[in-house]
Every structure is written in structure tokens, then in C-alpha cells.
Amino acid sequence: MAIEGTVRKLNEDGLGVVKTGRRRILVPFSAPGDRVRIEKTRKKKRKLIAERFEVIEPSPMRKEPECRYFGRCGGCLLQHLDYGDQLEFKKSKLSSILNENVDVIPSPKIFGHRNRIDVVISTKGIGFRRYGTWWDVVDIEWCPVFGRSSKRVLKSLREFIEDHDVSLYEIGKNEGFLRYIVIREGKFTGELMVNLVTAPGKLPEDFPEYFAYADSLYWSVNRTPSDVSYGEIERFWGGEFIREELDGTLYLIHPNSFFQTNSYGAVELLREVAKRVDGERVLDLYSGVGTFGVYLAKRGFRVEGIEINPFAVKMANRNAELNGVNASFRVGADRDVESLRAYDTVIVDPPRAGLHPKLVERLVQNGPEQLVYVSCNPKTLARDLDKLKRVYTVSDIIGLDMFPHTPHVEAVVELKRQ
Known part of the structure; x- marks a missing residue:
């Protein structure tokens, strides 16, 4: 039997909430005020999600997606909402989870901002996973967000496939040669990298001819049963790296490097972090390829970075050398860091799981005067802040929209030791 109801609000994951009696149904791609059938x-995980539905009376908030x-x-999930409404949703989400009034800085661009996309090459299509599935793919011609x-x-890619007898990924069976094509672009440099990810096998020799315009072209081989968009580098043509420039700082991008996916938003993020750094000596924890550390070193700080x-770490040190700055990076685990008081400011930018409990305790017992916490997960941030507030005062929080049209939001928190 069909159920009709009105979407009252969006939950933290950007899904519309419809209540019918005791039931609470989550509706993707909906807007507050939509009447749905x-x-x-x-x-899914004790949640009831609408799989087949229609909007019978659209909300005034709804707009035509691009x-x-x-x-x-x-x-x-949120392209049908005006960008101002998206920002209000993220502001409300952050403020509710962190129990603070948090503003959100908009992304300078809301289309063409992503510098990386991982496109599935499958018998179902060449594109992205259909919402709510791992086994189906929406065939796309291009991605306006990229x-x-x-x-x-x-x-x-389609011309290459048409000209050659190469098998495509059979999702669920773990069969097929071509698996993914990963596209990366330096938004401020215009440099383009293409990485073809395959199963073990033989790649036709003329493959590079189809992508002669790319600055860097890679062939990577996934030798595992995992459905992932990376592998061992088999061969590359053109440059070993492409470069991105963020606010005057250069970074080398490799197929296996993690880098902030919104270059325009990354500039805002770097500036917000730099505003909150005090003193001379800075420790950059979870330093990655040196995104924060190299940027800060270029502005006169003495930076040490630690990354597991x-x-x-190798890429971070190359980025420091490329920019000619006073920054050094070494391999280490977050929980093993000693002498935190030796630094004026410590920056932490952990994965979604948040800070390791041992590091939280070490920060509480012997942390620096200034701590800057960068987070992509408000829930684990709130958990960690609750413990850090035993000895730290939150002096400032700002949100940044690094991921337009999605429910995700970044946060930067400045903490001072009491």
C-alpha cells in the first residue's frame, strides 16, 4: 500500500523525514515541504528508506537541478535546493551537533569545483553508483561538479573501448579487465591527470594515444579482490605528477595521493587554519602530503609534520622542497606523539573516525597552548571536544562548505589551553 506524507525536515544525512504514525521514513532527493507518495x-541499519516514490506536490524550496x-x-543529494538553503542546512547541522552557533563559509564555486572523480567502468555503464546500491551504475556523459x-x-575512454576487445567490470562477480578511470585536475594550474585502473592483464599498446592531451597518464593494476579505484602503478606516460597551486603554494599530485577535493574551498580552509596559528613552532599531525604544513611554512612558521x-610523508617532503620552506615530515602514529608542549600550536586533521583516545589523553595532560582541530565529521569532533574541554576553551568555530550539493561539511575549531 502506498504511503503519502509531507517532508518535514532534512536529517543530518540530507534525507527528507516523513512521519506516518509511528513510522519515520527517510526520502532521498527530497525537500522540506514536498508532498510525496x-x-x-x-x-538499512534499522532505518526505513524510500526506494520508490514520487513527489506529488513540490515544495517551494525545490529548484531545477543543473x-x-x-x-x-x-x-x-542536495542539488535541488538553492545554494543558500544548502548552507542553512549545514549551518543548522553543525550548530546542532556541536551545540554552538556556527557560521558556514560558502564554497567559492559550486560547479566545476571538484578536482577528482572516480568513475566506474562496468557492464552496467560508465559512471557513478546509483544511489542506494553498490551493484548498479548510472551511465554518464560528464560530471558538472568536476x-x-x-x-x-x-x-x-568510450572510443578506446569501442576500438578494442577489452572486458568491462562485472560488479558482484569480480570479473572484467577495465575497472575505474580516475580523473584529477589542478583547478588553478589547468593540469590534467588520467589514471586507468584495471585487473591484471594486458593493456593495448595504443592506449596513450587516446589521452594525448593529458599532462599525466597512468595505468594502475588492482591485484586484490577489493572493489577499489587504485592499484599498483604499472606504467605512466607524460609527467609523474600534476601540480596544484593554492594561494601561492605549489603541491605535487600523484595518483595515490590524498588531496582536498575542492581546490577553491581548500584555499579558504588554508586561510582559516593559518589565522588560528600562534607562535613559531607548529606540529602538523595527520599531515598527509603537507597541505597545511607547507602552506604555513611558506608564511614563516617552523613546521614539523607527522603522518602514518x-x-x-615522501610527498610532503617533496612539496616542502618544491616550495623551498622550513618544514620536515616524518612517519609516525598519532598516539605515539611525545613532547606536545614543545610546540606553540598543534594542528590535527584526523580521518572521519576522529582522534585516537590516547592522543586525546596526551593533549589533555600535556598539550600545547594552542590547538587547531580540522574535522570532516562533526559527530566525532563533538565527541573529542567534549573530552578536550576539560583543559581547553573553544575560542572559535567556523564551518566551510567543501562539498557543495552533499550533506557533508568541514569545521575548523580553535582551542586555547585554560
């Missing part, structure tokens, strides 16, 4: 639902794949592709160069790359990934 729900034909079918599915359960992407033709919206509503099927799982990449964007920009026009995605159209050129995907056109070249050896390859990221």
Missing part, C-alpha cells in the same frame, strides 16, 4: 521502502543525472546518481574536461576524458602513511 512512497510505493516501496527498504531497511545535473541531468540528479536523482539517480549517488554523488549529490567540469568540462570530464566530458573529454569519458569520450576518449610513508608515501604521503
